[in-house]
Amino acid sequence: MTTLPASMFATILKHDGYSGTMTGPVIENAADWLTEAELPIPEPGPGQVLIRLRTASVNPSDLHFIKGEYGQPRVQGTPAGFEGCGDVVAAGKGAEALQDLRVAFVAAGSGAWAEYVVTQMQMCIPLRPDISDDDGAAQIINPLTAMAMVDMAKEDGDAFVISAATSQLGKLMCSLGRDLGLKPIALVRRTETVETLKQLGAAEVLVTTDADVVQKFADISATLKPRVFLDAVMDQLSEQLFCAMPNRARWVCYGKLGSDAPTLTQTGQLIFMGKRIEGFWLTQWMMSTPPADQMRVVTEVQARFADGRWKTDVSERLTLRNLMPNLAAALKKSDGKVIITP
Ligand SMILES: NC(=O)c1ccc[n+]([C@@H]2O[C@H](COP(=O)([O-])OP(=O)(O)OC[C@H]3O[C@@H](n4cnc5c(N)ncnc54)[C@H](OP(=O)(O)O)[C@@H]3O)[C@@H](O)[C@H]2O)c1
Known part of the structure; x- marks a missing residue:
């Protein structure tokens, strides 16, 4: 049983809902959209897991989202970040099979730019040991989209x-x-x-x-x-x-x-x-594609990263605590992902 701290450091959304703009995935200053907070560790409900973050990626969708330009509304005060990789340290009822596994995940509930993340077990993919944490942080959104x-x-x-x-x-x-x-x-x-x-x-x-x-x-x-x-x-x-x-x-x-x-x-x-x-x-693809077909795609994705046919190019590494002042500048670099570690 992992002993958890009482609270966690997180980068949270400053605004609620949609902005009504469409200015694209660029930011001049992260402080326009985000702020830092110490929050209680979220508790996994039935079918959910609590993940201790190893790495999170910064995707264009994260930037659209924090600016209120994505296909779902912002919830002020909740951690930002859709995608990452980490260790399951607690599991709700029905999700026990993932306990202690290293997983790639898409955050659904509380975001990935935090020391701990809660998400549905269906949004987690147990990772093969030969997949790096960098590849794990970008294992779902882009690779599944590419395959589809x-x-x-x-x-x-x-x-x-x-x-x-x-x-x-x-x-x-x-x-x-x-x-x-x-x-x-x-x-x-x-x-x-x-x-x-x-x-x-x-x-x-x-x-x-x-x-x-x-x-x-x-x-x-x-x-x-x-x-x-x-x-x-x-x-x-x-x-x-x-x-x-x-x-x-x-x-x-x-x-x-x-x-x-x-x-x-x-x-x-x-x-x-x-x-x-x-x-x-x-x-939409995930909601309409039968689970067996998705599983075949996930297996092929991991095989491609494991044998080097695919890799995640990293342009910059930031920690959760130095993310806010450095994110906008880091995103100006081409050719790779900004990877966030705790
Ligand atoms: N619909 C979906 O389900 C889905 C899923 C995944 C990703 N996406 C979308 O896929 C796109 C790529 O995502 P990614 O994570 O691969 O991005 P990324 O690695 O962060 O790369 C974005 C790159 O696009 C180029 N770019 C930026 N603005 C541009 C512009 N105005 N015109 C032409 N090129 C521009 C830049 O490269 P250079 O500086 O080299 O030009 C930039 O490095 C994003 O739009 C993302 O939202 C959609």
């Missing part, structure tokens, strides 16, 4: 388009696509990342700041005929590229890294070319 979306893309031909391809998720999808014999077409903002994406398996890499990018994309599109555009940017360029795709193309919007709202310029394509615009949200 590439699976969707491969139903529609062998080429598909990935925007923000230098994101952690973009890199996972690129190498997974290559491993499955597909042809990922990667869009990046920075020329110096082209080679990295090619090495990760992109069949083509286009730089979005290139003045000819739409024409170059149209030429590639005419040859490779991608029918799925997995888009995390959703700006006007995304719309132009979608317009350059062949008939029956699907613009699958799953993130909003771009700050501008795109205007639809060729609505006739939706009618006469059978094109579609749709969304993807992992939460």
Whole structure:
């Protein structure tokens, strides 16, 4: 039986509900949205576990959420952070099977940017010993999304388009696509990342700041005929590229890294070319995918991290106690996740 302290250090939400804005996953000062607190250790209810944090990651969804721009409302005073890795130190009724295991988790109830976290047992994945704590902190949200979306893309031909391809998720999808014999077409903002994406398996890499990018994309599109555009940017360029795709193309919007709202310029394509615009949200996928299929995906995800086909790039390490003053600056670094430790 683990002896627990009376209280825990946590980084908590400063505001309630939704903000009504859509300014994107960027912050200038963490203190606008978060504050530090000493809170009682949460108690796991039936079907829940209490986890002692090892590592938590910072995802764009965390930033949308703390700003009130995500698909669920904020609860003021509760810890922030959706995803992490830690040890189960107490289990509620029905969740005893997870007692003492190291798990990757998605926080549902109290957030991951705290010394202790309560979540549902269904939101926990016991980790193989050969998965590192860094990989454990980013084991669920991006990897499951990558598996689900590439699976969707491969139903529609062998080429598909990935925007923000230098994101952690973009890199996972690129190498997974290559491993499955597909042809990922990667869009990046920075020329110096082209080679990295090619090495990760992109069949083509286009730089979005290139003045000819739409024409170059149209030429590639005419040859490779991608029918799925997995888009995390959703700006006007995304719309132009979608317009350059062949008939029956699907613009699958799953993130909003771009700050501008795109205007639809060729609505006739939706009618006469059978094109579609749709969304993807992992939460929805988890609710609609049978548990046995999810388990197969989880097993494959862990195998890919264990044998090095996938890895979590780390751009900066912060502790819970130095998170607030350093988070905004840490997020300005490209190529990797900010990892938080207690
Ligand atoms: N719908 C879902 O279920 C779901 C699940 C998981 C993730 N997501 C979304 O997937 C996206 C990627 O997540 P992640 O965790 O992989 O992100 P990440 O590793 O934190 O990377 C984000 C990267 O995107 C690039 N970027 C940022 N702003 C951009 C812009 N305006 N235009 C183009 N590129 C931009 C930056 O790379 P450079 O500096 O190299 O350009 C940045 O490093 C996010 O939008 C996230 O919300 C959605």
